[in-house]
Amino acid sequence: MFAYIVRRLFAVIVMLLVVTLVTFFIFFTIPKLTGADPAAMYVGKQADPETIEGIRQKLGLSDPVLVQFWHFVSGIFAGRDYTGGGTVDHCPAPCFGYSFRTEQAVWPILTDRLPPTLALAGGACVIWLLLGVTAGVVSALKRGTKIDRGAMMTALAGVSLPIYFTALLLLALFKYKLGWTSSEYVDFADDPAGWFGGLILPWVALAFLYAAMYARLTRATMMEVLGEDYIRTARAKGLTERMVIGKHAMRSTMTPIATILGMDLGALVGSAILTESAFNLPGLGQAAVTAINNRDLPIILGVVLIAATAVVVANLVVDLLYAVIDPRVRLS
C-alpha cells in the first residue's frame, strides 16, 4: 500500500510537470512562431522598441525555451528575481510571473479568484448529491412507475440542456422577473446572507446538470445492485426493507458515485467557466476567460496549472478513497 502511494505521488508530479511543459510551450513558443511577441504583448500597444527589448531582457524571453521553463518552475517553488533596466523585482514563491495586463503578480490574482469557484463547486455539489442520489434511488425502487419516468425525463432534460440556457432561464425568472435574488457575488466574510443569495442561482444551475447525471448513474447502479445475490441474502436474513436498501444496497451504490464525485469536483475547478461567466462570478473560470480575451499568457498558464493540479490530485484522492471503501482493493 505504501509503495502504491509513493508510486502514485511520483506519477502525479511527473504528470504535472508534463502539463506545465506542454502549456508553457504552447503559450510562450507558439505565439513566437506566428510572429507575435510576448514581450510586446506585455508592454502593450504603443511601446518603443527599447522598452520592449528591456522587458524581453527582464522577463528572460530571449532565453532558450527550456531555460525559460526552468526559471518558471523554480520560480514556483523558490520565487524569482526579475533583473533588467537597472531594477530588481522580487517575485516571492510561489511565483507564476506577472500579468501582462495589470502587471500584478499572478499568484495573488489566482488565490483571489479561487474562493468563488470553490464555493460554487462545493455548494452545487451538496445540492446535486442530495437531489441526484435521492432521485436515482427512488427511481430505481419505483422502476417503471410514473415517478420513475418523471424523474428520468427531468434528468434527461438536465443532461441535455446547455448550462448557459438554464442559467439564462433562471436569471430571467428569479432575478429579473421576480427579483428574488441579486446574483452579485460578495465575500462570505462581508455578508453571509448576500453571499448565499448571490450563489444560489449558480448553484442551482450547475447542480441541475450534475444532479441529472448523478440521478441516472445512481438509478442504474442501484438497479444492478438490487439484483445482486447479497441483497437476496440480506432479505433472507429478515432485514427490514429500509435496512436492505439503506445499508446493504446503498453501500454498494455509493462506491461508483464517490469515485465519479471526486473526479467531477476536481474537474470543476477549471471547468465552471460557463456558469461563472453566465452569472458573472469572479472565479477562476471567469479569470481564464478574461485572460484569454486579453492574451494575458501568465494568467492563462496559472489557471491551467491549478485546474490540472485539481484534477490530478482528485484522481489520486479517489483512488486512495477507493481502497478505503472497497476492502477487496485494500488487500490486494
Next chain:
Amino acid sequence: MPEDNEAVPVGAPEKTIPLGEEAPSATPEVRPLLRVEGLVKHFPITKGLLRRQVGAVHAVDDISFDVRPGETLGVVGESGCGKSTMGRLVTRLLEPTGGTIEFEGRDISHLGVGGMRPMRRDIQMIFQDPYSSLNPRHTVGTIVGAPFRLQGITPDGGVKKEVQRLLGLVGLNPEHYNRYPHEFSGGQRQRIGIARALALKPKLVIADEPVSALDVSIQAQVVNLLDDLQDELGLTYVIIAHDLSVIRHVSDRIAVMYLGKIVELTDRRSLYGAPMHPYTKALLSAVPVPDPRRRAQRERILLKGDVPSPISPPSGCRFHTRCWKATEVCRTDEPVLTALRTGHQVACHHPEPVESPGEAAA
C-alpha cells in the same frame, strides 16, 4: 523405491506385478501422439515500486505424460490444480515456462503463432462454456466454417456443404446453418463448439470441462456424442474435468492432478478399483454416490481444510498438509511419479498397497 521418473511406461520395475488384461498399458510400443515432458508454467506475480517479481503461481509444475493415438486421457483434479492451464499449454494457447510438448514426434513447445497454424488443424480444443465461446454476432455457419477460412482450405463440395455435414454429424439440423447461437439451447451450443473443433479433421481434441455447464440429461447426450465421434473419426481425446464420474465414463487412462503436479496416472480400472495415492482415494471417497443404501456403509475419507495456495506450494509432497499418512519424509522430499505396477504411476512415499484392481491378483 523404484527408479526414475519415467513418463513412458516402458520398462516397468521388475518387482511390480504384471497386469494382463488392461490393453492400453500393455502396448507401450505404440508411438505416442502427444508427449509431454517436464512441462512447467509459472505465472509471475509482481509487487512494489519497481514491479519486481516476488513470486509465481505454480500453475503447472513439472508434469510428464503421453497420449496414445485413439485413446482418451482424462485429467481430473480440483480447482486450482492446473488442469486447465495444462490444456491451454498443450494447445499452445499459453507459452510454457519449461519442458517440452511433442506432437507426432515434433517439438511444438515454443512454436510461434505462425509455426502453430498448420498444427492447429491437428490439435483442436472444446471449451467449457457454450455461452461465451461462440460469437453471438456470427451465424452457426460462419462459426463452424471459420477454421476453413483461417486455414485457407476449401473442402470438397464447398464450405457450406461441409459445414452442413458437420452439423449433421454432431446431431444438429443442417438447415439451421443460418441461425445465431442464442437460438440454440446450452446442449446444442456445445454441439456447435464440437462441430467447429472437428471441422479440420483433427487428430487430437482437448476438451476442457466439455459438459460441466450442462444439465444432467443434456450432459449424457454430449458424452455419448463425444464417444460416437471418437469411434467414427478415430479421434484422440484429452478430457479435462472435475467430475470424477464423468471422467470415469469417458476415459481410458486418467491423470489425477493436485497443485500443479500429476499425483497418479493409470488406466481407468486401476484408478477407480485400486487407487494408490491417498489424494485419489480421498477424492473418490468424497464423490456423493446416487444410492441411498450405500450412505450408511461407505467409509469416507474427509480431508481437512482447503487446497493450499499455488503461490507457495507446500514443501516436499504437496499433499502432505492434508494427508493422513504424512510423515517427516513427506515434508522434506518430493515424491517422484513412479510406475509401481505396469502402467500405474504414483507420486507418493506411502502408496496404498499394490493390489490388482477388481478381481483378485492372478
Next chain:
Amino acid sequence: MTTTPEPAVDMAKEPPGGRAYLDVRDLRIHFPTDDGVVKSVDGLSFKLEKGRTLGIVGESGSGKSVSSLGIMGLHTVGQYGRRKARISGEIWLDGKELLTADPDEVRRLRGREMAMIFQDPLSAMHPYFTIGAQIAEAYRIHHDTDKKTARKRAVELLDRVGIPQPDRRVDDYPHQFSGGMRQRAMIAMALVNNPALLIADEPTTALDVTVQAQILDLIRDLQKEFGSAVVIITHDLGVVAELADDILVMYGGRCVERGPAEQVFYEPQHPYTWGLLGSMPRIDRDQTERLIPVKGSPPSLINVPPGCAFSPRCPYADVPGEGITRTERPELRPVAGEKSRGHVAACHMTQEDRTRIWTEEIAPKL
C-alpha cells in the same frame, strides 16, 4: 414430507393444527413478461416435518429454486419494481399460512424460523462488510442485544461450522475466505437464530468434491444437532442420495414424482426420473453400456407442453394409449405397494406398465 398413510395430494382444506410443520399446497408462481407468462412453479404440493430432509431434484428451469424462494417470500427479488410475480396456493409453516400473512410478519420469520443457504457464497455475501458483521446483523435483527453479544455469537457459530481461529477470522471480509470456508460462514449465518427450517439451494455446486463432502457432512451433523427440517435443492442425484429422506423430482414447474429416497432410487415410477438416473455417469459401478440420455431439451416455461409436460421427450409417451399424454395433464397418484407409502408419481401409464418397463428395460442398463 411425512410418511402419512393418505396420498399426500389434493387434500381438501383441513383445519390447521395436525398438519405438517411445512405444508405447501398447490403453490403457483408465475412471472408475467413481455413474451408471455413464465410459469416457474405450477401447482406444487409437499409436506415436511421437523428433523426430516427433503431433496428437490430437477434441471435448470424446472422451478426448484423459485419454489424455495417462494416459501421464503423472496420470489420477487431481482424483479424489483417490475410487474409483480403472481403467487398463489398455500404455504403453511408451523400452523401459519404465509401467503396471506402480513408481509412484515413473514419478514420476521425469515432468518429466525426459516433460513436459506445459497449456491455461490461469494456473491451471496456483501463484499464490503466483514463476515462477523454480516452474521451479527442476522442475529441482532431478531434479538434485542448489543453488538458485543452478537459478535460473540458470530464467533461461536463460526467455531461450530469449523472455521479455524474464529475469533480472528470473524473480522475478515468474504473475499479473504476460501470457497469452502465461505460456504461454512454462510451456513453459520443461516443457523445463527436456530431456524427450524433450513433451505439449501445447490449448497455445494460451486465447491470442489472434497470440500463438498465436508459441507454435506456439516449439514447432516447440524440437522441432527438442531433437529430442523431441511430442504435441499440440487441437480445432483448423488447429493440427494447422501442427505435426503424424501425426494421430490420437478419437471417443467411441477412435481412429477415424490417419495421416500429409497423408493425413488430403487423403484422410480416416472420416465423422467428414469431419464435422470440413466443420464448420470456413475462412479460406483463399471458402466459398460452407454449412457441413456433424455432426448431433446427441457421445456420452455412459457409454453409448457399440453398434457404431460414430459411427453415430447418421453420414449413411452404412447404406452398409455392414443394421445392422452399430450392432452391431459396427469395427476400425482399414489403408488401401490407395501413400501410405497407416500410415494406418488404423475404418469399416465399404469403401474404395471411402469414396473415392467423399469425392471425389464431400464434397471438392467443402469
